[in-house]
Amino acid sequence: MKIILVHGGGHGAWCWYKVVAMVRSQGSVTAVDLAASGSDPRRIPEDVSSFDEYSQPLMDLMASVAEGEKVVLVGHSFGGISLATAMEAFPEKIAVAVFVSALLPDIVHPPFYILEQHFEQLPDKYTDMQTKSIAIPGRSEPFIISILQPKLLASSLYQNCSFEIKSREKKRLSNQIEMKIILVHGGGHGAWCWYKVVAMLRSQGYSVTAVDLAACGSDPRRIPEDVSNFDEYSQPLMDLMASVGEGEKVVLVGHSFGGLNLAAAMDAFPEKIAVAVFVAAVLPDTVHSPWYIFEKQNFEELLDKYTDGVEVKSVVIPGRSEPFIIFTLLPTLLASAFYQNCSIEDLTLGNMMVRPVSIFKEDLKNRAAFTKERYGSVDKVFIVCGEDAMVTLDFQRWMIQNSPVKEVMEIKEADHMAMLSKPEELCQCLTTIVSKYVW
Structure with a gap:
């Protein structure tokens, strides 16, 4: 049974490297780079300016799954929306979808509804990110690019992750x-x-x-x-x-x-x-x-x-x-x-x-x-x-x-x-x- 891992916003296939190493010894696993993420060569917004373009690598991977086969889809964070898109397009190819602290849309509201609810509940400190607004012809609203800053990564995304040296006190030069x-x-x-x-x-x-x-x-x-x-x-x-x-x-x-x-x-x-x-x-x-x-x-x-x-x-x-x-x-x-x-x-x-x-x-x-x-x-x-x-x-x-x-x-x-x-x-x-x- 093939397992497909989908990363969250601003990340890439690389963030699954420990999981891939552990699971690969037991079966088939693929971590995908969504468009303009990880080592994917495309760029936002020059090459990727829509959600469909962003999700295309996952959709292409799902399209390549043979008829009659099923995969386990695993998504993290913003990757939950990409998972939902693949589930809507290829339900017959998915044995189960796993949302790891991921956005989980419903079947009543548009996908952005879950983000609206999420943003309303975020403390002010979580707004510590760099944003850039770009006007794209044909769009009614500016195209917003967000960059997660080190302070936010350390306090809200990676706070329980290793720093490689856990027991050594910081030495002053x-x-x-x-x-x-x-x-x-x-x-x-x-x-x-x-x-x-x-x-x-x-x-x-x-x-x-x-x-x-x-x-x-x-x-x-x-x-x-x-x-x-x-x-x-x-x-x-x-x-x-x-x-x-x-x-x-x-x-x-x-x-x-x-x-x-x-x-x-x-x-x-x-x-x-x-x-x-x-x-x-x-x-x-x-x-x-x-x-x-x-x-x-x-x-x-x-x-x-x-x-x-x-x-x-x-x-x-x-x-x-x-x-x-x-x-x-x-x-x-x-x-x-x-x-x-x-x-x-x-x-x-x-x-x-x-x-x-x-x-x-x-x-x-x-x-x-x-x-x-x-x-x-x-x-x-x-x-x-x-x-x-x-x-x-x-x-x-x-x-x-x-x-x-x-x-x-x-x-x-x-x-x-x-x-x-x-x-x-x-x-x-x-x-x-x-x-x-x-x-």
């Missing part, structure tokens, strides 16, 4: 200085993959920001429609670095392909970076173009090795001499080469959240080497992941030899996703680095 740490994800991932590290570091008093690069995580841009070169891909990090105040310094931490984004930021803002930390990350030198690292890694051979684990799409973009290549990391590769030491829950989260990515081959081949005077002037620390099956131990050692760093640290049992498989050890490394290179 010496001299009450909050050193900002900026975390940069690798290819296909997003700020979400740092969630354990962010929680642990914040519990100790550090100011931490995990950035979504363009067309990654919850960033609404898309590859290649909105992002077709490395500079566009890196822009969110560059904007964040530009916002760092004069005289301030940050600790930059990059993972995997994010090492190149770190290098770009180091070349542009060396005076704003106290130390740069490469976590099994691409570590360029000051002699060759950034693509040199991929040549030495035999990237094409690597693709051939993992041919069943990567979906490759070639797109012709006017003005480019080479096809623009987009990669999607498939579950088999994530399980065997990225997340092999992670919990089944974190692997499930990765499968839900990973988005298509490019490594911008033409841009990186034609880009000049990062400069010794700027990129090379920033202190660098490399954290080796000892059981990384994607960026092997030998290749990590080669990168360090090719482009020497100030210090090398190692997490022996970390797979490629050290922030998920060994978050405490990684945080220990980072706090040690801050104490050594900042004060």
Whole structure:
């Protein structure tokens, strides 16, 4: 019996990752991203401006259920309205519908009636959300977009959820200085993959920001429609670095392909970076173009090795001499080469959240080497992941030899996703680095 999980407003399939991991061992389960939610590439209101458009992924999934089969539909919060819509359209395909603290419409009033009743009973404190009003041609009323703010999430949605560190008291940094740490994800991932590290570091008093690069995580841009070169891909990090105040310094931490984004930021803002930390990350030198690292890694051979684990799409973009290549990391590769030491829950989260990515081959081949005077002037620390099956131990050692760093640290049992498989050890490394290179 297939179980279909439908998220609430502002969330996505990702919020079911623990449930999916538990249930999947016992049967078939699918968590769906409604339109413009989770990793769905559509955007509100550009692509999604009606409830029918928002619910379409669920309707498409229900339409694909074979004749004579039945599913269990589970909806949460605002997802109850999406459930009701599917129940109205496909009653013969639904064995039972489960409303988990979800909006439960009746058969007398229009669906908005339940929201009117809900809004009337909400305390004033629950109105702590950002709203934006947009005029859409053909609509009699403004189209309202709401964004749930962290204060509301903490007090009213997630108040009983884990903060990752429950028993450790928050430590204050010496001299009450909050050193900002900026975390940069690798290819296909997003700020979400740092969630354990962010929680642990914040519990100790550090100011931490995990950035979504363009067309990654919850960033609404898309590859290649909105992002077709490395500079566009890196822009969110560059904007964040530009916002760092004069005289301030940050600790930059990059993972995997994010090492190149770190290098770009180091070349542009060396005076704003106290130390740069490469976590099994691409570590360029000051002699060759950034693509040199991929040549030495035999990237094409690597693709051939993992041919069943990567979906490759070639797109012709006017003005480019080479096809623009987009990669999607498939579950088999994530399980065997990225997340092999992670919990089944974190692997499930990765499968839900990973988005298509490019490594911008033409841009990186034609880009000049990062400069010794700027990129090379920033202190660098490399954290080796000892059981990384994607960026092997030998290749990590080669990168360090090719482009020497100030210090090398190692997490022996970390797979490629050290922030998920060994978050405490990684945080220990980072706090040690801050104490050594900042004060």
